[in-house]
Amino acid sequence: MSLERWVAQEEDLLNYQGGKLGVQLEGGDDVWRLQGLLEGLSLVSVDFARFADGRGYSQASILRQHMGWTQELRAVGDVLRDQLFVMSRVGFDAFILREDQNLEASKLALETFSVRYQWAADEPSPLFRRQPLPGQPS
Amino acid sequence: MYQYNTWDQKIVDERVAEFRDQVRRRLDGTLGEDEFRALRLMNGLYLQRHAYMLRVAIPYGLLSSTQVRMLAHLARRYDKGYGHITTRQNLQYNWPELADVPEMLAVWASVEMHAIQTSGNCVRNISADQFSGVAGDEIEDPRPWCELLRQYSTFHPEFSYLPRKFKIALSGRTRDAAATMAHDIGLRMVEGENGEIGFKVLVGGGLGRTPVIGKVIREFLPKKHILTYTEAILRVYNLHGNRKNKYKARIKILVRSLGIDAFREQVEQEWDRIKDGPGKVTQTELDRLASFFPAPHYDLLAGADRSHLAQAEDSEGKPTDFGRWLAHNVLEHKIPGYNVVMISLKAPNIAPGDVTDVQLEAIADMADAYSFGEVRTTHEQNMLLADVRNGDLVALWKALDAQGLAHPNHGTLTDMICCPGLDFCSLANAGSLDVAQQLNDRFDDMDYLWDLGEIKLKMSGCINACGHHHVGHIGILGINKRGEEWYQIMLGGSAEDDASLGRWIGPALPKAKVSDAVAALLDVYVAQRHEGERFLDTVRRLGLDPFHQRVYGDDARPQKKKHRKEPVDQTRSTDSAAVAG
Secondary structure, eight states, X not given: OBHHHHHHHHHHHTTOOSSOOEEEEOXXXXXXXXXXXXXXXXXXXXXXXXXXXXXXXXXXXXXXXXXXXXXXXXEEESOOGGGHHHHHHTTOOEEOOOTTSOHHHHHHHTTSOSOOOSOBTTBSSOHHHHSOOXXXXX | OXXXXXXXXXXXXXXXXXXXXXXXXXXXXXXXXXXXXXXHHTTTEEEOXXXXXXXXXXXXXXXXXXXXXXXXXXXXXXXXXXXXXXXXXXXXXXXOOGGGHHXXXXXXXXXXXXXXXXXXXXXXXXXEOTTTTTOTTBSSOOHHXXXXXXXXXXXXXGGSSOSSOBOEEEEOBSSOOSOGGGSSEEEEEEEOGGGOEEEEEEXXXXXXXXXXXXXXXXXXXXXXXXXXXXXXXXXXXXXXXXXSOGGGOSHHHHHHHHOHHHHHHHHHHHHHHHTTSTTSOOHHHHHHHHTTSOOOOOOTTGGGOOGGGGGGBOTTSOBOHHHHHHHHHEEEOSSTTEEEEEEOOOOTTSXXXXXXXXXXXXXXXXXXXXXXXXXXXXXXXXXXXXXXXXXXXXXXHHHHHHTTOOOSOTTSTXXXXXXXXXXXXXXXXXXXXXXXXXXXXXXXXXXXXXXXXXXXXXXXXXXXXXXXXXXXXXXXXXXXXXXXXXXXXXXXXXXXXXXXXXXXXXXXXEGGGHHHHHHHHHHHHHHHOOTTOOHHHHHHHHOSHHXXXXXXOOSSOXXXXXXXXXXXXXXXXXXXXXXXX
C-alpha cells in the first residue's frame, strides 16, 4: 500500500489477519515518515519510476542504516540489470526486474564488483577500516 | 603520487569488464541507447557533434610521465593525435570509435588511469589547486584529501544517480586557484583554533545558466569528518534536488530555494546521525594517503645556481627569448632554487588547451629529466612542471620551445579559457575556437600583452558556460541570434577569493567585431589605469560605463536590469532587452 495509507491507517491495520503488509514508497515520499511505524510490516518496496531517479537509493540507505529495517526491501519499477549491483549495496534484497531484462545476466550483475570503497548497507565500514592497506613503498 | 594497491587496480579492471559488456550489448542491440547513455556517461563517453568524445580522468590534475606517454599513445592509436585539457583538469579525446573504447580503457587501467564518473549525474573528478605542494602560501597539501574523496565517490552506490552532476574542488592555500567558489562543494583548508587544520566548506557554487557563488555551510570542519559531512550534503541533495527540470537540478538551486541556513540545518541533522560512525577517517588512513605525496628529494644547493639569469639578457641588456619566457611562464616555488614552469597550451594557431601526441611524449621526457617524473594539468587548460631547478631552466626552455610549448603568454589576455564550442559540441550555439584565433591574430604583440598584465579572458560557446565566462575578467558568450553567431561580452568576473560574477557591457556583437570590442576595452584600461592596477581592478573602480561607451559609441550606457538571477532566455534576442534608447 502507499505510504499515505499506512501512515493514516497503521493502528487499525496492525490487527489485520489477512496476510502480510507492505508499504511501497514512491520517489517523492519522505521515508522518515516510516520512523516508528515499521513494526507490523514485512515488506517495504521502492518504486523506481525511471532508473535514473536515484532517490530510492537514499530511501533504502536510510531504511537500512538509520531506521534498522531488516526485512525485505524490494526494488520495483524501472529496474535494470545495470543498476542491480549498486541497488544491492544500498540494501535492496529483492528485485522485480523490468520485463525486458534477462534474469540470468541480472543474477551475474549482482557480482559486478568485488571491491567496495565505501561503507553502505551491505558493509558497515569503509575499505580503509576493513583491510590493512599498503603505504608508499620506501 | 598515489599508487594503486591491489584493490584500487581491481576496481578499475572490473569496471573495464563491466563497460566492455555494456558496449557489446549496445552494439548488438540488446541495450538501448537510452539506457546505454546513462551508463556511458558514467564512463566519460559523450556523443558530440561529429563523433564520440571520451573524457579521461586526471585525478586532481596529477600525472606520471608513464601516464602522459600512454595518453600520447592512445591519441595516436585511436584518435587523431591530440587531446584537450579541460577546466576540471581532465583530458578529452574527440574522435574515438565506440568499439575501441573498452580497449582504450583497458590500456589506461594498466597505467592506473580510468574514465570513471567524468560525466553523468554523479560525483565527478575531484579537482585541486595546481600549485598544491609547491606554493609558498600553502596551509596544507590538499591532494591526500582529494585521493580520499576520489575513492569515497567512486561507485558510491547511493549517489550514482544524483539529480545532476556534482563537482568538488579543493584548495590548500590562502589564495584560491581552484575556483572553489564555483563548485557544488568547495573545500578550503584553513587553520582553526589551536592551530588545528580543517576545512572551510562551501556549497552551492556553480556557473552554467544560473551562475552562483558558493556559500559557506561550515566555517570549520575537522578533517576526520570530511567524508561523513560530504555524505550528509549528498544525501540531502539526492533526496531533495529537482528531478523534474534538468536546468534547475544542481545543488545550487536547492541551496538557494531553501536558503543556506535551512539547508545547513538539514545537512547537519543528517550529519549528526553519521559523524561518529565508521565513516570517520582514521589517522592510519590519513597517514597512508599522505605518504604518497611526500616532498620530493629537493637539491638543497639548487638556489646557489643562478647561472640561468645570465642567459636571460643579451649583450645589450635586452631580454632574450629565454629571458622573456623566464619572466612570464616561470613562477615562484616555495623552495629556493626551484621553479614552477607553466607549459603554455595557448600558442597562436592552436585551439586553447589542445596538446598533440608528440608534445605529450616530449613533456613526459621533460618531466623525467627535470621534474621528478610528474606533470600537472591546470584549471586554466595548461599543463605545468612543478619542481624545476634553476640549473635546468635553460635546457627545459629549449625543449619546450622546440615543441611550441614555450609561448610566453601565461596570465595574459591570450592565456584564455575556451570551450570547444560549435566545432565540436552539440550543445554549442556559436563557435569559440575561431574567435580565439581572431583574438590571437589581433593581439600578437607580446610587449603589448605583457604591458596589459594579468587578464583572465574566458569564453563559452553557449550558456552552459563550460568556458567559465561568468568569472572572467573579460567573459565572452557565444549565442545564436536568428541563425547567426553573435557574442556578448561581460566584465569584472573572478573565480578567486574576490569572487564576483561578470556583468554584460551591452548588446551582442557579430563575430567579426569581437576583437575590435576587446581592443576597445583594452584601450580604456590603458588610458585610465592607475599605477599597478590590474585590468580587473580598473573595471571594478570605473564601472562599466566607460567600457560600454568605447565599444558602442553611445553617450550613456543604456539602463539595464541588474544581473539576472534567472537563466538567460536564448529564444529572446538578448540585445533588444539592453537598448533602452
